[in-house]
Amino acid sequence: MIEIKGVHKSFGDLEVLKGIDLNVNRGEVVSIIGASGSGKSTLLYCINAIEKINSGNIIVDGIDVHDKKTDINKLRQNLGMVFQQWNSFPHLTVLENAALAPQIVKGFSKEKAQEIATKELIHVGLGDKLHEYPTRMSGGQQQRLAIARALAMEPPYMLFDEVTSALDPELVGEVLDTLRLLRDDGMTMICVTHEIAFAKEVSDKVAFFHEGLIEEIGTPQQVLDNPQRERTQQFLSKVL
Amino acid sequence: MNLFTPLSWSDSGFILTGILNTVYISVVAIIVGSLLGLLVGFVRAESNKSINMLLGAFLDVLRSVPLIIQLILFTTFIGAMGYPLNPFAAGSIILSLYTMAFMSEVFRSGFDSVPTSTIKAARSLGLNYLQTVRYIRIPIGMRAVFPSWLGVALSVIKDSALVSVIGYMELLRTAEQLISRTQQPIMILIGVGLFYFMISYPLSRYGKYVERKMEI
Numbered sequence: 001m002i003e004i005k006g007v008h009k010s011f012g013d014l015e016v017l018k019g020i021d022l023n024v025n026r027g028e029v030v031s032i033i034g035a036s037g038s039g040k041s042t043l044l045y046c047i048n049a050i051e052k053i054n055s056g057n058i059i060v061d062g063i064d065v066h067d068k069k070t071d072i073n074k075l076r077q078n079l080g081m082v083f084q085q086w087n088s089f090p091h092l093t094v095l096e097n098a099a100l101a102p103q104i105v106k107g108f109s110k111e112k113a114q115e116i117a118t119k120e121l122i123h124v125g126l127g128d129k130l131h132e133y134p135t136r137m138s139g140g141q142q143q144r145l146a147i148a149r150a151l152a153m154e155p156p157y158m159l160f161d162e163v164t165s166a167l168d169p170e171l172v173g174e175v176l177d178t179l180r181l182l183r184d185d186g187m188t189m190i191c192v193t194h195e196i197a198f199a200k201e202v203s204d205k206v207a208f209f210h211e212g213l214i215e216e217i218g219t220p221q222q223v224l225d226n227p228q229r230e231r232t233q234q235f236l237s238k239v240l
Numbered sequence: 241m242n243l244f245t246p247l248s249w250s251d252s253g254f255i256l257t258g259i260l261n262t263v264y265i266s267v268v269a270i271i272v273g274s275l276l277g278l279l280v281g282f283v284r285a286e287s288n289k290s291i292n293m294l295l296g297a298f299l300d301v302l303r304s305v306p307l308i309i310q311l312i313l314f315t316t317f318i319g320a321m322g323y324p325l326n327p328f329a330a331g332s333i334i335l336s337l338y339t340m341a342f343m344s345e346v347f348r349s350g351f352d353s354v355p356t357s358t359i360k361a362a363r364s365l366g367l368n369y370l371q372t373v374r375y376i377r378i379p380i381g382m383r384a385v386f387p388s389w390l391g392v393a394l395s396v397i398k399d400s401a402l403v404s405v406i407g408y409m410e411l412l413r414t415a416e417q418l419i420s421r422t423q424q425p426i427m428i429l430i431g432v433g434l435f436y437f438m439i440s441y442p443l444s445r446y447g448k449y450v451e452r453k454m455e456i
Contacts, residue, residue, distance in 0.1 A: 048364055050360055050363065050364065073366050073367070073368045074366070076363070076364060076365070076366040077366040079364070080364075081361075081364040083357060083360070083361060083364075085355075085357050087355070087357050087358045087360070087361035089358070089362075089376060089380070090380060091379045091380050091383055100365075100367075100375060101365035101366055101367060104367065104371055104375060105365065105366040105367055105371070106366075146361070149365065150364075150365065153365060153366060
């Protein structure tokens with residue numbers, strides 16, 4: 001499980017996270033919603049140690065992410081991450097994109113790495129694109145590639161940072177479908193998202209972030225249908 | 241006795257040696273200069289302002305002082321210090337450093353062209369710092385600057401003619417010796433010019449082709 005305890009994070013004078021506590025159990029889907037600048041994405045970056053934290057602890061399966069002794073490259077193998085921008089590696093084919101990390105990080109043979117990559121690419125519906133270059137594909141396809149690339153490391157946890165925000169509206173559906181697929185597989189996921197309807201549909205828990213704090217957390221029915229806090233109500237009235 | 245003899249087929253071996261020496265020193269300078277340039281360009285892309293200023297000043301000197309002066313200065317200096325080098329060695333060192341000065345800027349802009357988000361994506365997959373450099377930053381960055389790299393490499397081939405001033409028997413110096421023997425400067429110099437053109441033109445066309453292909 002992922003345990004987040006009292007996490008504070010500042011960029012210079014700006015305190016972005018002001019004490020976040022959150023637990024994510026295996027198999028759970030947790031969505032994080034909130035206005036821009038509320039610290040949602042920063043929290044994901046801190047879970048993956050792309051950003052350092054100022055205080056508190058983030059513990060993944062008993063391992064303290066921000067402990068100096070932690071082998072962060074090893075830990076990241078357990079935390080697949082997909083970003084707002086798909087960040088395809090433009091010099092590699094779709095298959096090579098997805099097979100790169102299993103091969104050089106996990107040390108698998110090229111054949112085994114490609115076998116795993118192919119399996120994941122077929123899973124996200126890119127089985128007919130294996131030998132294409134990603135720059136020739138649509139944003140939705142590249143985002144599905146980014147998901148398959150992260151899945152090829154076979155991580156128990158996946159972190160999604162507004163993965164549909166940079167997509168044209170007609171491409172959002174195919175990426176959300178891929179996320180539904182993962183939920184059905186029982187993947188543990190933390191999704192930072194602006195897709196409220198999607199969050200309501202797939203999540204076990206929804207957390208509403210406001211100015212660096214969790215303002216409200218609970219089941220989708222509690223937070224999205226019957227929000228108790230005024231700020232949650234205001235936010236939802238604006239976005240729904 | 242006739243002091244001057246016309247150009248003949250028996251001179252072709254001599255000319256060929258000149259051509260090969262030009263190719264030889266150019267290839268050495270391009271390879272060594274590119275490898276050093278890659279290293280220096282990477283250090284510059286990674287370092288803070290003060291290290292960059294220091295390196296930048298050193299590179300500025302190499303880029304600003306005319307190559308011909310660097311060649312003469314270096315050869316004279318090491319000669320005066322009591323360690324004379326043969327013209328090939330001295331020429332290779334200076335031409336490589338000169339190449340490095342330009343290549344480092346090319347590679348630096350290549351490294352800078354790789355988006356931070358792409359690097360983060362690679363790190364999030366578990367690639368460590370060096371793996372990210374090796375598998376992501378170098379291949380993506382170097383592809384982006386290939387046309388500029390080719391441009392620098394071409395000018396190195398042409399600049400290698402200057403190494404003739406310190407006595408290296410490359411094509412131009414070979415030609416000068418033939419001219420003093422045959423008194424046929426126009427024909428020989430046109431031939432030399434044609435040789436440089438024949439090497440440079442196809443390569444620069446190839447560079448343009450790659451550039452166009454990458455735009456698509």
